[in-house]
Amino acid sequence: MLAKRIIPCLDVKEGRVVKGINFVDLKDAGDPVEQAIIYDSQLADELVFLDITASYEKRSIMIDVVASCAQNIFMPLTVGGGIRNIDDIRNLLKAGADKVSINSAAVRNPDFLNEAVKIFGSQCIVIAVDAKKVNNDFFVFIDGGRKAANIKVIDWLNEVQERGAGEILLTSMDKDGTKEGYDLELTKLVCKNSSIPVIASGGAGNVEHIKEVFEIGADAALAASIFHFGEVSIIETKKYLLQHNINVRI
16 A cells, blocks of 8 residues: 655745635745755655745746755655746756646646646646635635636546546645644545545644544645644654554655
8 A cells, every 4th residue: 555645835925935724814934945954854755835826926936946945855846836838847847846736727728737748747747726615515716716716626626637637736725724624525525536646735733634634535645834833743743643554654
């Protein structure tokens, strides 16, 4: 059985790591390069770097910050935010990213996903799905959660799988930053219908929440607040998971 992955996330705005609740009320959480080095030393399996206002502000991601992170770590690096075309992907991979995470551009032009997969391969194309519950169903949001795409999460999941996406980064907007636990209903629904790996994101408040999301089928657990502010380390998290018979690398 493949080991489950623990993935810290750096939400970056104007070159600084930030953390909010439900995608708003952002607070400073440090320097991204310093944070990346700490997580690398703590045996994180991967690192996700998201330039969270790039799409909304219609600008490119901060390549220099990405490059600095990549040069100082040895774990795989996934980068997202403001990716609009093939050159953006190429530039990020040249800067040291191992994978790219795409949301808004793929929703607006699904053929872009096919093109990206054809050129770079499924293994480095992650589709980020920012999901919110509306009238008892889950819908996709774009532009950093600011705009409803009017697409049901399951319909979009089926489409991106057919188009060759290699992985899903699933974030619950309702749970983001609340520390109340992952949205288990949403995550279970997506995992049940997905043939590709699913990274659960949004709501981790303790190690038990991470255990729960693995038990319902997530392949990886992404967290920010509990790691950024030193509430628990990644090594402590992995030891806890091993004690509860969840396979992780340590």
